[in-house]
Amino acid sequence: MNERILVNPVTKEKVEVLAMAAETNGDYSMDEGIMLPDGTNCLHYHRILTQTFTALEKPLYIYLGGKDIIKLSQGESYTIKPGVVHGIFNPTKHTVRYRLVTTPGHEGFENMCRILSGLADDNKVNADGIPHDYTTTALLMEMGDTYFMSAHTFIHPWVKWKARQARKKGIAQELLSKYCPTWIQKPNSI
Secondary structure, X not given: OOOOEEEEOOOOEEEEEEEOHHHOOOOOEEEEEEEOOOOEOOOEEOOOOEEEEEEXXXXXXXXXXXXXXXXXXXXXXXXXXXXXXXXXXXXXXXXXXXXXXXXXXXXXXXHHHHHHHHHHHOOOEOOOOOEOOHHHHHHXXXXXXXXXXXXXXXXXXXXXXXXXXXXXXXXXHHHHHHHOOOOOOOHHHO
């Protein structure tokens, strides 16, 4: 099994990790992914991360702000700043290939993606790819600086509290051990 390949059967994505934060001194992470027809990831935002998507083959579609849609043609890029609600999707009958650069590099985000792929493979997420368990959801949101559309600012204290509970109960370490066994796991990544 290639530890740099993440497959999420729910979002219909396969991602190859090209550069991890630990390999770039925290400057960035870079992935290349494919999304199958009708693939989508749920609307979300990041508080500190900036993401640049580039369409490599076929158009890549981005929901932006929860209402607008951007279509990136092959070779085009779009940068999403912190706080902007977004999600990618593929409404076509063709497989889309894209590149994602996340700045700064964030080991917690990398671990969250790996865990979500594993949970999806284990049928522990809903149709949107979000874990069934609220404690796990809160932990992953905080770990990966990725807040689902419903997680408006007023629930950030709840997310922090639930994530803290999950760490105390050993859930963070359990998830990392199961889904990220050979990845670099520094304390700030959990």
